[in-house]
Amino acid sequence: MHFHKAISFKIFRYLCLLTALANAGGNVGMLLFYKPILHLVGAPLPKDLANFAFVAGFSFTVGVLAFMVFLSPYKTVPLLVVGIVGKAIYAFFSFYFYYHGQLHPFYMIFGWWDAVYTVIFFLFLMQLVSPDLTAINRGDILDGVDRPRTNKALFIYFSMTGNGSRAMKRVREGLESRGYSVAEKICEPNETLFHFPFSLLVFIRIMLRAIFRVPTTVKPLDIPDNHPYDLVVVESQTWFVGMSAPVEAVFQDPKNKGIFNGRDVAAVNVCRGLWQRPQAQLIRWLENVGGHIVGARAYENPGHEPIRCFSLFFFLGSGAPGKPAFLKSILTPQHIGPEAEAELVTFGQALADRKKTVTPGVPLSLLPQRATA
């Protein structure tokens, strides 16, 4: 993945303060001075003063909401969602009634303001949710739990087309270069559905199941809770915007919880392009079973869109890369590129060199403020 430069947390906070002042202060001002203001801009006086006051009151409330978000953004994320809905609806009706000639152009200032703030709130929301993922996607390797190191790692993954195996091979190289020994457990689905190459019918079945998150089961991993591995690395691909069913099945089986509970865990995702949700799903599962996340990496296959997307379709349809032959020169590879592979070796090394935390099991929820403030 590429780590982009983004608008700072501080700017978004102050944009919230700005609309808080505009909404709360502006509406008090409107109620006090609506006669001279509307006279100044040539707008008619409100026909229904009660409704005018109600709208001002609701708009004032959104100002209070924005102020609360300004004061404590991470604790008020749901308020931001309410703000998005409120401002989007206000903007929608402003435009609607303006176009129907029932609203003086003066009121479009508020319509435009709320339309712009709908987008600003959306963007701020995206920055605020799951900031722990931003920290680990930046490349941070977090401190591990305070337990004896055995220099043994366990890999758990399911690779249908070989891309995941390729990625894990590189992580293994990195770990082994730092003195780790690695054991692998490949998830074996109980259903024969999950195989490659596949027919169109099987593809459609896998696709629909992936979209509707229909679970599957895998054969027992047979790893005792008191296993000797001080690090567990799990890899998952993207199957229709989500993590692959066989890997998810590992977490859905409560018997496997002990494999991860209280251990250092890391996540690797490889895919065509949509890595963000599968990564979030994998990490949340790892946390859910008591794993202590120390690092994660997500990689897209190389190439430019839209040919990369169509290369994947051709690959899945034909069961082999570089087909059809007449398109071979433009089709993109169906595995991660050399740069990603090199980074995964470094990732493995960094995992092996990870520090121990002073306080075991520091919740990840404490990390965001440190990472983004």
Added chain:
Amino acid sequence: MDIINSFLQNATWGPFKDFLQLMSLPPERMKEWLSFLIAFMILCELTRLALATVFTRSVLAHVTRCLLTFAVQAIVLAAVLVWADYRHPGRGWINLGVALLMYVIWYLAGQLVLLARPDTEGADLGFMTVGALITFPVGIIAAIV
């Protein structure tokens, strides 16, 4: 019973009928439908990207995100093109230009998120192209027929 009858008889479909008319892209109301379609494309894409890292176990959130990857936008635009051509024949090619503009807006909305979050996918040009393969053939057929 009278109260219920009166209640139902006095209900209005006015806004919905007006909205349906608006989606036929009448030339005299261009600002209106353009504003609405732009807002629709932006909100769909921002919702899709906002759902990337949250509600990770929710089937509803996942299906919504899958649908917003291209299907909803592409099918809605295709339906609008057919409906618009049915109501205002002869504007099919102009409407295709409008659809193209919506795809540009869609892309820009996705890329906008890169400004907010450093670890995000942004617009998915690959699946947008798949969407275009739904919208534009339908629009072209509507324009020709």
